[in-house]
Amino acid sequence: MIQELNERSRQIFRTIVESYLETGEPVGSRTLAQRLGIALSPASIRNVMQDLEHAGLLYSPHASAGRMPTQAGLRIFVDSFLELGNLTEDERRSIEAYGAAAGKSVEELLTEATKQLSGLSQCAGLVVAPKTDKALSHVEFVYLGPGRALAVLVSEDGSVENRIVEVPAGLTPSALQEASNYMSARLGGRTMAEGRSRILREIDERRAELDLLAAKVVEAGLATWAGDEERNMLIVSGRARLLDDLTALADLERVRQLFDDLESKRDVLQLMELAQDADGVRIFIGSENKLFSLSGSSLIVAPFRRKDERIVGMIGVIAPTRVNYGRVVPMVDYTARMIGRLMT
Template sequence: MSDGQKILSQMNDRSREVFRRVVEGYLESGDPVGSRSLTRTMSEKLSAATIRNVMQDLEFLGLLDSPHISAGRIPTQLGLRMFVDGIMEVSTVTLADRQAIDATLGAPEQDVGTMLDRVGAALSGITHGASLVLTPKREAPIRHIEFVSLAPDRALVVLVFADGQVENRLFTPPPGQTPSSLREAANFLNALAEGRTLSELRGHIAREIVVRRQELDQLARDLVESGFALWDAPGDSQERLIVRGQSNLLDAATEMDLARVRSLFDDLERKRDIAQFLELAETGEGVRIFIGAENKLFSLSGSSLVVSPYMNADRKIIGAVGVIGPTRLNYGRIVPIVDYTAQLVGRLLSGERQG
């Protein structure tokens, strides 16, 4: 049992209701909730003085805070966590929200990247937060690899996959490359690549370079190794973090929040720790909620993240969707939306479509 759950189990009905109404009022308005406003909504008729005493007790427990002297109270991070874990009522996805998400599916032959981009836009639109969609790694087998020289210090590697997708990646080749070394490197890779995915090819290249080192021209070997380093780089174009709706965060920010929102924008712009974003979702099936400093990726901005993984037909986690915003997110509404979206994306990528 967590600290919050222990505290909750020890609270009487009056304290629990005051706490719940303060948190719900704050999540709805973003403003501190005062004792006078609660006198009109409590199920038990209480004076403002009595409610203030209960609030003081809750503040002593670390569940509420007073942002200003003589102002109302707002929940602390511990209070929000306790509310989310023990009190919050999760709603169902409304018909309008379902239709907005379903409309992103498009035609059956729609490119996966385009579809996920539209999913992100819809998710940010209906939640009024910023959406994060981590696209799956490409696991289609490779059909062909080719190197194209663009300039003495610039080259292009063209990857053609069995599913028809083509990826072009610019990189800086080792100095002194010649047309023959480009052909030799491509021939070496194509002999290894047939029928293998990119992740499978990575390990195979490293082994084969050691075994067949003498067969490869030094220039071609350098080229293969530099290409291998490009493919093995973390956060490469195998997986992509799609971010939509940053302007929603600015709209919701107060003057005090602006510095934190800018910090969050910097993190998102650099697409830092994409792998960690997926790790957050992989630690458990279903939707997970990270509040404020619990969110290691964006803790400096004090934001909250609601995230869920999506899976392929083999029940393997291949990506994630989430919503990020201020700690006063409407968690009860956003949790089922993120869950519905993740399940829908998983079904689509597994070849299932809505009936």
């Protein structure tokens, strides 16, 4: 569509969008005449604006107001006119600083990265990555009462995770200890994902040296951990920044709905799919991404890769649609590259 516009229309369209991204306000013909710096009357400018509106690139929020870009107009601007800025040295140092301290876990690194990105961009920072499966040291089942036990997984780094599992009625302490010893022997030094299939295969082929009750405890424990629906880690920082420019109650309600969706991790898998398909920074404006369509927000994301070049997650920002894309895109890109250098 942009190829069909003449140079004058392109210049007016670009100026309107740049002014809107800067102020958030509709742009009128008199303001445009001053900003363009070319010999065009307000009447001539209004004619061009009307043509751009008929093309679906602009709209007028009120009868007497100026024009603002539609979602389609913003998309064309981002694809055809966006000029990316350069990070300042201070911005580079801020992004690099989060990974400077040794001994941080992956989750701590990613949390710090989203905080830095949120602060620099003045948007909400977001990262999605698979939870890291840690090598286990041992497993223990603790009896809690009839039909219930606590599965305790201790990782080699000393971290502990607990889950309550349902166990057979009539379970004896010896069967519980047998299940604990069996899983510790097969999972020690391995992740749950690495050991799970082997254990289930042994039980299925009846090669496991377990009595019936112990085998059921093991199966219950494995099912509980494999059934974890939150295998993707989602970290969001600076959510309050999305509320800064809101004035209408309807806008506030839409952003609250977005917060609820993020809290429940709804459609997080879709975000991971976006990362897998991305070669660099991707920009989704409004309804182009289902998760953010109701809130009227934009999603600017980039994948990060391990040293073997496999994409393992994505980081970015949730921003108002009128965000300064030219400034934020380089921040997201540099942060994703920085994370990639720290991933093993």
